[in-house]
Amino acid sequence: MESLQQQKTSRLPFELPVGLNANVSWDPADNGFWIDVPRGRLFYAPDFFGHHYSDRSLDYLLANDTLDWRTANWRDYEHEALESVRFRHIAWQHQQVFIYGQYRYQPRYTAWHGEAGAEYGYSGIRLKPRPWNACLDSIRQRLQAVSGTRFNAVLLNWYRDGRDAMGWHADNEPELGPRPSIASVSFGAERDFHLRSNDKRWKISLPLGHGSVLLMQGAMQHHWQHALPKRLRVTELRLNLTFRTVLEPGPDH
Ligand SMILES: O=C(O)CCC(=O)C(=O)O
Structure with missing residues (x-):
């Protein structure tokens, strides 16, 4: 008989498409699933960071000297108004x-932190990194251990509620190299995350909750896209941090 713990851990909490032939294995050391999909590899850990660590991270990442982040109506701080909030640790911007x-x-609101020189560009914007801080560095160390990747930058996304979203795209900019290893951490409201193969044959939907980690590795960014769809029933905010390795300045540097 399986123990309760085994039952909880050995079954993937979402469906994979029939016929995908994914290879799924549970990794007890890192508390997550390795999932080999055609032309890519995922690691999915719904409870990677415990509640205490995740709550403290939310507090740190949204700490500011202007208002209470839990009760503020963040839609009142759109555009330049966000600059009136004095954030302590993260350079949040409405880009x-x-x-x-x-x-x-x-x-959504965004920020880019990392090593000096780890510049990144997409959709006509060029991001110059703000420095690491204690919280980002602590998360980075844990992700480096599980992924075997050295990350030098992180893109932070702040979804104020379920109206905020991200459309289909791949993190395939030249400065991320031919096989980008991306480590995504979520804090706050649970949201659905979608993946689809470029030929649209396969689609995977998985939940990313408070303290979850998703790694995307191999050639995934060149053969799959991902998105965070709107979810109008979600009223709480969510932060997502994607740790990346910027190899060299991009072409439009
Ligand atoms: O918020 C998410 O989970 C998705 C973030 C994402 O796709 C990105 O930063 O490229």
Whole structure:
């Protein structure tokens, strides 16, 4: 008979498409599943960081000298208004990106931290890193151990509620190299995360909750896309941190 702990851990808490032929193995040391998919590899750990660590991380990442992040209506701080909030540890911004021929505000707030020189660009913006801090560095160390990758930068995304989202894309910018290893950490509200193969044959939907980790490795960014769809029933905020390795300055540097 399986113990309760085994029952909890040995079954993937979401469905993989029939016929995908994914190879799934439970990794007790890191408390997650390694999932080999065609042309890519995932590691999924729904409870990688415990509640205490995850709660403290949320507090740290949103700490500011202006208001209480738990009760503030963050939609009142869109655009330049976000600059009136004095954040202590993270340089949160409401960025405009160039899409479909015009600049538009992103449906989320963002920040970019990392080593000096780890510059990154997408959709017409160029990000210069703010330095590491205690919380980001602590998370980075844990992710480096599980992924075997040395990360030198992190993109932070703050979804104010379920209206904020991210469309289909791949993290395949030249400065991330031919096989980018991406480590994604989520704190706050649980949201669905979608993956689809570039030929649209396969689609995977998985939940990313408070303290979860998802690694995307191998050639995944060149053969799969991912997205965070809107979920209008979600009223709580969520932070997502994707740790990356920037290899060299990009072409439009
Ligand atoms: O919020 C998420 O889980 C997705 C973030 C993402 O796709 C990205 O940073 O490239």
